[in-house]
Amino acid sequence: MATQARDIPSIDTLSRTVSNSFDLSSSPTATFNSPPSSFGGLRRVSTKQLKPFATQDIKVLLLENVNQTGQAILRAQGYQVEFLKASLPEDKLIEKIRDVHVIGIRSKTKLTARVLREAKNLIVIGCFCIGTNQVDLKYAAQNGIAVFNSPFSNSRSVAELVISEIIALARQICDRSMELHKGTWNKVSNGCWEVRGKTLGIVGYGHIGNQLSVLAEAMGMSVIYYDVVNLMSMGTARQVQTLGDLLKGADFVTLHVPELPETENLIGATELEQMKTGSYLINASRGSVVDIPALVNAMRKGKLAGAALDVYPNEPAGNGDYFTNDLNSWAEDLRSLKNLILTPHIGGSTEEAQSAIGVEVADALVRYVNEGATLGAVNMPEVNLRSLTMDEPNHVRVIYIHRNVPGVLRKVNEVLGDHNVDKQMTDSRGEVAYLMADISNVAESEIKDLWQNLEDLSSRIRTRVLY
Ligand SMILES: NC(=O)C1=CN([C@@H]2O[C@H](COP(=O)(O)OP(=O)(O)OC[C@H]3O[C@@H](n4cnc5c(N)ncnc54)[C@H](O)[C@@H]3O)[C@@H](O)[C@H]2O)C=CC1
C-alpha cells in the first residue's frame, strides 16, 4: 500500500505519524444522501470517494475568539482553520457547520440537536471552556460526534475572581469607585466589613469550589460547603448536609454547580429568604442557577447587602452595548441596584486560563482527528491505542462507533478477521460504544471493502478508517 508524502508542518511525533495515516470517512469529498436520523439511523453513503487522509482536507471552524495557542496547534497540522471572534446566530451557524469536520466553541454557542443535524461532516466538537451544557452531548454521541472540553484550566481564574468579589462586596468598592468616577467623594464605613472571621458557603465543591475554599481560609474565613456528593474537605472546611443549612450559616454564598435540570433556579425566592439578612450572593456558574427577579426583589428589600453576577440566562454573542431589557427583561433592574457587581462572563477570561485551554483542547482535537483517541471525551467512552508509527506497513486503523447492542463485536470481528488484527480496544458509555483496532497486511485495494462491510452493519453509527 502506498503511503504518500504529505506537505504538512512536522512539529512533533504526532504530525510525523499523521503523514503516514489517512482518513476515509471524514473526507470533505464525502457526500451523504440523508441526514443522521434518530439514534442508530445510518448515514448512508452515496458517492463517497474513499481517499487517504490528508490533514489539509480537514476544515475547522473556531468561534468565540478561541485563544491563539489553540489556533496555532490546529493550523500547524495543516488543517483549514476559519476563526471568528464572536458566536453565530443559529441560522448562520447551521450554514457554516454543514461544511466542517471540527468546530471549536466556548460557552455561548449552542450546539443543539437541530444544529448538529445539519452538521453532516462534523466528527468532533471542542469546547474551549469547562462547561459543556451548551452542547447536546447525547445527540452528539448518538451521531458519532465526540466532544472534548478543558475540565480545570480556568478553575483558578474563576476562584480568584470570586475572592476579589467577596472583598469588593464587603467593602462596597465598586459603588465607591463608580461614585468617584462621577466626581463624588463618599467616604463611608457603614455596612463595610472585613472578611476575616466571616463564613463562606460554597455550593458545588468541585474544581472551582476547592480552589476557593483554600483561598478563603487563607484570608481567615470559615468555609462550609454543600454538594450532592460526599467530598473530602480542603483545610478545615466543613460539608453541610442540606442547601438550607448552608444558606442559614453563610455570610457569603457562592455558586459553583454545573447547569443541569436540577440546578435550574437552585436559588429562588425561598432560598434567598433562608439566607442571613445582610449576606451576599455570588454567581459565576451559569445564569440559569439563580432566579434573577427574585434576587432583584431580595436586594430591594435589603435582605441581601450585595451580590455579584458573572453569568446570565441570555448572554450576547459578542461584545457591545447589549446589556439591556431587550436581551433580558430585568437587565435595567439589575443596573439600578447598589452594591451589585455585574461582570460579562469573565470568570475564566485570563491570559493564563485561555492559553492553557487553547493547548489542552486543540491537542485533544488533533489526537481525535488524526488518531481517533477519545481520552478526555465527555460524551464517549475513553479509548486509545498507542500511536500509529511509520514502521508499520500496510497498516490501517479502524474506528467503529456503534450502538451498544449485543452481538456487535462478533460481527465486527468477522469483518476484521480477514486481516491481521494487531491490537484492539473497545469500550462503551451508555448507548454508544467505541472500537479501535489496528490492522496490518491490508492491501490498499481491500480498504474500501473493509470500510463498506463495517458501514453495512446495522449497529453502525460512524466508521473511520485511517491509513
Ligand atoms: N464564570 C465562568 O467564566 C466559568 C463558569 N464555570 C461554571 O462553573 C461550573 C462549575 O465548575 P467546576 O467547579 O469546574 O465543576 P466541577 O464539575 O468540578 O464541580 C461541580 C460540583 O457541583 C456539584 N453539584 C452538581 N449538582 C449539584 C447540586 N444540585 N447541588 C450541589 N452541588 C452540585 C458536583 O457534585 C461537583 O462537585 C461549571 O459547570 C461551569 O458552568 C466554569 C468555568 C468558568
Ligand SMILES: O=C(O)C(=O)COP(=O)(O)O
Ligand atoms: O469554562 C466555562 O464553563 C465558562 O463558563 C467560561 O466560558 P467562556 O470560555 O468564557 O465562554
